[in-house]
Amino acid sequence: MKKTLTLFFTLILSITLFAQEAETDQEVLEELEDIKETSESLEIIFPENSSLTIGTCPVLLNTDQVRQSSREQAGIFTTKLAGVFSTYELAILRKISEYNIIEQQMQIERNIMLNLDLMYENINNIFYIDGIERFSYFIGLYGDNEYEPLPTFTAYQDIPYEMNDSLSVYNNYIISSTVATSYRLDVALDEAFERALTEISKYLDLSVRTMTQDSDLLHQKATLLSTDIELHNIRFSKILISRIGKNKAFHFKVLLQLKKEL
Numbered sequence: 001m002k003k004t005l006t007l008f009f010t011l012i013l014s015i016t017l018f019a020q021e022a023e024t025d026q027e028v029l030e031e032l033e034d035i036k037e038t039s040e041s042l043e044i045i046f047p048e049n050s051s052l053t054i055g056t057c058p059v060l061l062n063t064d065q066v067r068q069s070s071r072e073q074a075g076i077f078t079t080k081l082a083g084v085f086s087t088y089e090l091a092i093l094r095k096i097s098e099y100n101i102i103e104q105q106m107q108i109e110r111n112i113m114l115n116l117d118l119m120y121e122n123i124n125n126i127f128y129i130d131g132i133e134r135f136s137y138f139i140g141l142y143g144d145n146e147y148e149p150l151p152t153f154t155a156y157q158d159i160p161y162e163m164n165d166s167l168s169v170y171n172n173y174i175i176s177s178t179v180a181t182s183y184r185l186d187v188a189l190d191e192a193f194e195r196a197l198t199e200i201s202k203y204l205d206l207s208v209r210t211m212t213q214d215s216d217l218l219h220q221k222a223t224l225l226s227t228d229i230e231l232h233n234i235r236f237s238k239i240l241i242s243r244i245g246k247n248k249a250f251h252f253k254v255l256l257q258l259k260k261e262l
Contacts, residue, residue, distance in 0.1 A: 046237055054189070055140045058137055089106075091223070160240070189254050
C-alpha cells in the first residue's frame with residue numbers, strides 16, 4: 001500500500017513539474033514572438049555634381065586592413081561610375097495548355113568595368129576624404145579631389161521611408177533607385193549598386209523580342225528582354241543604410257540612388 005501511494009505521489013509530482021516547465025517554455029516563446037523589430041538608419045545625401053564615392057568594411061583591430069578594404073570597394077565603384085559595359089537578359093517562357101499554365105524565367109545581369117587598369121589606379125590614387133564608424137562598420141568617403149564638399153549625414157532611430165526599385169526621369173537626368181538586403185553591409189551595398197546600374201541600362205537600351213507557337217493542345221510564348229550598352233559619367237545621389245534587428249540577430253537594408261545626366 002505504501003509503495004502504491006509513493007508511486008502515485010511521485011507520478012503526480014512529475015506531471016506537475018512537467019506542466020510547470022511547459023508553461024515556462026510557452027511563456028518564453030510568447031515573449032520571443034512579442035519582440036518587435038528594431039531599426040536604426042543613416043542617410044547620406046551627396047552634393048550636386050559630386051565625384052565622391054563610398055567604401056565600407058567591418059570594424060577590425062587592424063585599422064590599416066579596414067581602410068584598405070573600404071578603399072578597394074570605393075575604387076571599384078569609382079571605376080564603374082566612370083565607364084561600364086552593362087548587359088541584361090531576361091528570358092521568359094510561358095506554356096498554356098488545357099490543364100495548367102507554366103512559366104519559366106532565366107535572368108543574367110553583368111556590369112563589367114571598361115578599364116581594369118583604371119581600377120588599380122583609382123584604388124591607389126583616390127583621396128580619402130572622411131569616414132565614420134556606424135553599425136560596427138567603417139564607412140569611408142573617397143574622391144578625385146581632396147577638397148570635395150562633404151555629403152549630408154542624417155541619423156534616424158527607425159527607417160524614415162520605404163522605397164521600391166524605381167527609375168525617375170527628369171528633363172536632364174535620371175535617378176535609379178534600388179534596394180538590397182544582406183547580413184553584411186558591404187554586400188548589400190554592392191548588390192544595390194549593381195542593380196542600380198542595370199536599371200539605368202534598361203531604360204536607355206532595352207529591346208524586347210517575342211516568339212509564339214500554337215497548336216491544338218498547347219500555346220507557347222517566349223520573350224527575351226535584353227540590353228547591351230556602355231554607361232559613362234554616373235554619380236552617387238543618395239544612400240540610406242538601415243540596420244534591422246530582431247532576437248539579437250540583424251541584417252542590413254540599403255537604398256541606393258545613382259544619377260546620370262542625359
